[in-house]
Amino acid sequence: MSIGQPVKRLDAEAKVTARARYTEDMLPPGVHSAVYIRGTVAHGRVVSMDTRAALAVPGVEAVFTHADVPKILYATAGHPYSLDPEHADVADTLLLTDHVRFHGDEIGVVVARDELAARRAASLVEVVYEEYPVMTTPEAAMAPEAKAIHPNGNVVQRSEFSVGGDAEAIIAGADVVVEGHYETPITQHCHMEPLVAHAYMEDMERITVVSSTQIPHICRRIVGQALGIPWSRVRIIKPCVGGGFGAKQDVVLEPMVAFLAWKLGRPVRMALTREESMITRTRHAFRMHARMGFSREGRLQAASLDVVSNTGAYASHGHSVAAAGGGKLCSMYPHSAMHFQAATVYTNLPIAGAMRGYGSPQTIFAFECLMEEGARALDIDPLDLRLINAGRPGDVNPLSKRPIETHGLVECLQKGRELFRWDERRAAHKNSSSEVADIRRGVGVACFSFNSGVYPVGVELSGARLTLVQDGCVLLQVGATEIGQGADTVFAQMAASVLDLPMEAMRVVSTQDTDVAPFDPGAFASRQTYVAGPAVKAAAEDLRSRILEHAAEMTGYPAHALDLKAGFVVAVREPSRVFMSLEELALDAYYNKDRGSQLTAERSVKTRTNAPSFGCTFVEVEVDVPLCRVRVTDILNVHDCGVVINPATAKGQVQGGMAMAIGWALYEELLVDPRSGQVRNNNLLDYKMPTFPDLPDLDVAFVQTLEPSGGFGNKSLGEPPLLSPGPAIRNAVWDATGVKVNAIPLTPKALFPLFREAGLLRDY
Numbered sequence: 080m081s082i083g084q085p086v087k088r089l090d091a092e093a094k095v096t097a098r099a100r101y102t103e104d105m106l107p108p109g110v111h112s113a114v115y116i117r118g119t120v121a122h123g124r125v126v127s128m129d130t131r132a133a134l135a136v137p138g139v140e141a142v143f144t145h146a147d148v149p150k151i152l153y154a155t156a157g158h159p160y161s162l163d164p165e166h167a168d169v170a171d172t173l174l175l176t177d178h179v180r181f182h183g184d185e186i187g188v189v190v191a192r193d194e195l196a197a198r199r200a201a202s203l204v205e206v207v208y209e210e211y212p213v214m215t216t217p218e219a220a221m222a223p224e225a226k227a228i229h230p231n232g233n234v235v236q237r238s239e240f241s242v243g244g245d246a247e248a249i250i251a252g253a254d255v256v257v258e259g260h261y262e263t264p265i266t267q268h269c270h271m272e273p274l275v276a277h278a279y280m281e282d283m284e285r286i287t288v289v290s291s292t293q294i295p296h297i298c299r300r301i302v303g304q305a306l307g308i309p310w311s312r313v314r315i316i317k318p319c320v321g322g323g324f325g326a327k328q329d330v331v332l333e334p335m336v337a338f339l340a341w342k343l344g345r346p347v348r349m350a351l352t353r354e355e356s357m358i359t360r361t362r363h364a365f366r367m368h369a370r371m372g373f374s375r376e377g378r379l380q381a382a383s384l385d386v387v388s389n390t391g392a393y394a395s396h397g398h399s400v401a402a403a404g405g406g407k408l409c410s411m412y413p414h415s416a417m418h419f420q421a422a423t424v425y426t427n428l429p430i431a432g433a434m435r436g437y438g439s440p441q442t443i444f445a446f447e448c449l450m451e452e453g454a455r456a457l458d459i460d461p462l463d464l465r466l467i468n469a470g471r472p473g474d475v476n477p478l479s480k481r482p483i484e485t486h487g488l489v490e491c492l493q494k495g496r497e498l499f500r501w502d503e504r505r506a507a508h509k510n511s512s513s514e515v516a517d518i519r520r521g522v523g524v525a526c527f528s529f530n531s532g533v534y535p536v537g538v539e540l541s542g543a544r545l546t547l548v549q550d551g552c553v554l555l556q557v558g559a560t561e562i563g564q565g566a567d568t569v570f571a572q573m574a575a576s577v578l579d580l581p582m583e584a585m586r587v588v589s590t591q592d593t594d595v596a597p598f599d600p601g602a603f604a605s606r607q608t609y610v611a612g613p614a615v616k617a618a619a620e621d622l623r624s625r626i627l628e629h630a631a632e633m634t635g636y637p638a639h640a641l642d643l644k645a646g647f648v649v650a651v652r653e654p655s656r657v658f659m660s661l662e663e664l665a666l667d668a669y670y671n672k673d674r675g676s677q678l679t680a681e682r683s684v685k686t687r688t689n690a691p692s693f694g695c696t697f698v699e700v701e702v703d704v705p706l707c708r709v710r711v712t713d714i715l716n717v718h719d720c721g722v723v724i725n726p727a728t729a730k731g732q733v734q735g736g737m738a739m740a741i742g743w744a745l746y747e748e749l750l751v752d753p754r755s756g757q758v759r760n761n762n763l764l765d766y767k768m769p770t771f772p773d774l775p776d777l778d779v780a781f782v783q784t785l786e787p788s789g790g791f792g793n794k795s796l797g798e799p800p801l802l803s804p805g806p807a808i809r810n811a812v813w814d815a816t817g818v819k820v821n822a823i824p825l826t827p828k829a830l831f832p833l834f835r836e837a838g839l840l841r842d843y
Contacts, residue, residue, distance in 0.1 A: 082572060086568060090589065101272060112192075122226075124208065125145070126208060126209050127206070128205070133201065138191045142200070143339075144175060154394070155331060159537040168394070168397065169394035214228070214426050216753075234423070240418075247383060257371050257452035266747045268322075268326040268434055275351070277289050278346065292327050292330070294330070294601030327562070357762070360434075361428075362431060363388045365442070379412050382449070386405065391426055404421075404443075410528040412470065428751060446806075447806035447810070448806050472486045485721060517703065517704050523806075523810030523812070524695060525810060537600075541597075541598075541686070542614055544597050546679045550662050550665065551662030553584060577619035578626075598683065608793050616791070626661070634648075697714070698713065698811050700811040715779070716736075722792035723783055734777040736801040745824050746773070809823065
């Protein structure tokens with residue numbers, strides 16, 4: 080049984096020995112390089128472009144401007160297609176534009192025989208602009224006199240919902256009311272492999288695009304839409320991917336390289352520099368105002384959250400990020416009323432899109448910081464306050480009205496309390512905030528809830544194909560996309576468990592090709608094991624039946640009397656009786672002149688459920704008061720992700736998310752000049768990510784529940800590890816110093832004025 084075993088990743092050796100093939104390893108002969116000409120103002124109109132010097136550079140083949148590309152507006156967001164126009168993504172992007180909306184916007188493109196010539200030529204293009212006022216904040220963009228960044232105005236969309244009654248009225252009548260204003264920054268994915276793609280013509284009609292993408296099937300559709308051609312004329316190939324974290328859930332380079340290959344009739348590649356990648360897609364900065372009302376006993380009666388999301392120059396994933404961040408809160412403490420409203424606003428900043436957590440890190444930060452406010456106002460242990468209010472199995476999600484079959488938050492909190500030694504540490508640091516000491520310690524806790532996919536907002540469809548190969552191995556093809564998270568290994572475990580095969584007998588086609596791979600929207604929303612798992616399971620069950628039917632033909636026994644065990648056909652009632660190996664059966668199916676056929680099975684499944692995952696973070700911090708510096712000394716994440724399919728890869732997922740969350744809480748932010756709109760630190764020297772010396776041991780624990788809607792009892796895990804460390808760290812800093820910080824990251828420059836105002840720096 081492969082489920083629950085710490086199986087080594089199938090791609091591990093290929094990746095650590097550099098044999099894995101990425102997009103740049105698959106360049107066709109004669110490929111040319113394309114480089115964008117980028118706007119050098121944050122807001123304005125291109126009056127003229129002089130390309131003569133660029134065209135004179137040796138090796139340059141062509142220069143294209145906005146006048147040379149299709150005037151087709153398209154949406155770049157990697158969401159499943161919707162038949163409902165009301166759920167369509169905002170189509171506000173052209174291949175090239177003459178209306179510059181952020182510093183670095185794409186106003187032209189140079190194609191040359193090599194990248195050096197293309198970049199030199201791009202730098203020689205002379206552009207004259209009519210400059211407009213630069214707006215880097217939602218408040219500036221929503222001002223009555225603000226110039227429209229897009230024709231429909233500067234507010235992309237607004238939304239709100241209420242559950243459980245009139246939250247504002249309930250808060251007004253509560254025994255204890257707390258409120259706060261919270262801010263989270265613009266951050267970057269910093270995936271190791273920058274955005275890269277190339278394209279070539281298969282014939283006079285069909286375009287093949289090879290891309291480092293999370294969403295090959297969606298990419299095919301968007302390229303077709305951007306070029307105004309039938310989707311079937313586009314083929315997307317996804318090789319190994321060097322990380323994405325949501326940045327590659329947007330279709331960014333693929334329409335352009337497809338257009339250039341189509342126009343020029345030769346292969347064209349585009350690979351962004353690190354500096355370009357870091358301004359291409361970011362995490363939305365949120366400004367949030369939140370209120371909560373509690374009874375004297377600590378029962379959360381109602382909460383309200385008002386969000387303003389900064390989406391930058393183009394919608395990309397637009398308002399869905401803020402809306403999703405609000406909707407996913409409802410399962411955590413489901414017995415309270417809630418009012419949520421949000422607005423997403425265009426500004427002259429780099430484009431914000433999907434990033435790991437998809438709005439939930441921001442909203443969880445506000446919610447769990449405010450829970451800490453409530454605990455202090457009520458004089459209740461913060462952990463106990465969460466235990467009072469946490470949902471239980473069988474509770475109903477107040478927003479979706481669906482029962483929550485598995486709700487392990489209470490168990491996660493209880494397990495974490497014991498493993499982290501919460502009560503002991505809290506007592507030890509009880510007086511830290513009142514001490515006069517340079518080094519102070521404190522502890523914090525925070526919770527999260529998160530969904531397992533996008534249903535019912537979007538379609539959840541996934542396909543799987545299994546083929547018995549002549550040597551008795553089984554080949555698996557899935558539409559679900561391996562981007563480094565270990566999905567292929569987990570799918571192989573699922574199929575192996577149904578077929579009762581050793582993992583050595585499983586082969587997985589990891590490269591997606593939209594011409595031959597089963598359909599699946601891609602890697603996002605922590606959906607793949609939950610949504611693709613049932614398709615893999617159904618296909619494996621079908622193949623198992625076909626194998627046993629052929630074994631029945633070979634042996635004369637009825638199929639129900641036969642079974643598969645460890646790659647052999649055996650008798651059900653007498654498992655020690657072996658009839659044949661799977662290899663012998665496969666050879667007979669392929670090559671017997673009178674019976675059999677290639678044994679395959681393919682299933683496509685639409686998932687109509689969305690089970691939430693739960694969990695929490697416990698953290699201890701050390702604060703160096705004179706240096707205004709925070710160091711995480713101990714951290715523990717506890718997760719209810721249903722049944723853990725592979726403990727080794729699951730632990731790796733959680734640890735990676737925790738490291739990312741520590742960076743978000745303590746170090747990372749893109750710094751933008753508010754006057755010019757220019758990003759000042761879009762490189763890995765000045766953008767401060769945590770490295771190994773900055774991280775403590777990352778402790779992980781699981782509470783396993785059996786989720787009935789999951790194919791193997793499993794739920795989401797990819798994004799949840801990122802959600803609760805941020806507020807837990809903030810709460811621990813408050814515990815250590817008595818200073819509450821309502822904006823992250825908690826850098827020395829942010830802490831210094833707060834510590835000085837609190838009198839902590841009076842002797843320095």
